[in-house]
Amino acid sequence: QLVESGGGSVQPGGSLSLSCAASGFSFSNYWMNWVRQAPGKGLVWVSLININGGITAYADSVKGRFTISRDNTKNTVYLQMNALRAEDTAVYYCARPRDGGYYLDFWGQGILVTVSS
Amino acid sequence: QSALTQPRSVSGSPGQSATISCTGTSNDVGGYNYVSWYQQHPGKVPQVIIYDVTKRPSGVPDRFSGSKSGNTASLTISGLQAEDEADYYCSSYAGSYIFIFGGGTKVTVL
Numbered sequence: 001q002l003v004e005s006g007g008g009s010v011q012p013g014g015s016l017s018l019s020c021a022a023s024g025f026s027f028s029n030y031w032m033n034w035v036r037q038a039p040g041k042g043l044v045w046v047s048l049i050n051i052n053g054g055i056t057a058y059a060d061s062v063k064g065r066f067t068i069s070r071d072n073t074k075n076t077v078y079l080q081m082n083a084l085r086a087e088d089t090a091v092y093y094c095a096r097p098r099d100g101g102y103y104l105d106f107w108g109q110g111i112l113v114t115v116s117s
Numbered sequence: 118q119s120a121l122t123q124p125r126s127v128s129g130s131p132g133q134s135a136t137i138s139c140t141g142t143s144n145d146v147g148g149y150n151y152v153s154w155y156q157q158h159p160g161k162v163p164q165v166i167i168y169d170v171t172k173r174p175s176g177v178p179d180r181f182s183g184s185k186s187g188n189t190a191s192l193t194i195s196g197l198q199a200e201d202e203a204d205y206y207c208s209s210y211a212g213s214y215i216f217i218f219g220g221g222t223k224v225t226v227l
Binding site for chain 2: 033035041042043044045048055056057059060061093098101102103104105107108109110
């Protein structure tokens with residue numbers, strides 16, 4: 001399973017760090033993604049990281065503000081979010097792609113991040 | 118990184134077919150055979166129903182099918198059932214490890 005944590009409320013300009021703990025599969029063999037969904041809105045891909053952290057990618061909307069990382073010894077992927085804006089308010093999902101695939105076949109339950117003054 | 122374009126809503130009666138389009142560009146939908154579709158019921162986590170344009174994961178009913186022509190992908194639900202009422206999202210690989218989702222389509226079974 002994938003279990004997100006670290007969400008909550010933060011003021012604009014603030015920072016928050018999300019964690020996603022994986023279990024039940026060989027975490028170190030899988031790339032990992034973050035996807036978000038603003039309240040009542042659609043899915044937006046945020047970021048991905050490869051198996052050893054050597055490759056990362058970001059949506060333009062978060063580039064330079066968010067950083068994805070992972071610790072394979074802890075089976076955990078992280079999303080450090082800085083300079084948060086109201087439009088970053090969303091449920092953040094961590095998601096695993098099918099091994100070697102270009103689609104997400106395993107999702108966490110999501111965690112809510114609210115950016116508001 | 119513009120979102121893929123989907124109709125906001127599609128509806129049909131039980132037993133009818135419904136088709137959702139997903140329009141991108143030659144840099145995403147048209148450039149790769151890596152279009153996937155996700156179904157999301159209210160309050161639930163998205164679930165993949167089509168991947169690599171036309172493939173169905175095990176357990177997904179065969180009334181769901183995918184196709185692509187040029188820069189537009191499509192999801193067809195043949196024989197609509199009440200439980201198909203949900204939001205549907207397309208997604209495409211866009212190169213350089215970037216992925217893009219569509220804005221989502223609400224399917225209503227009348």
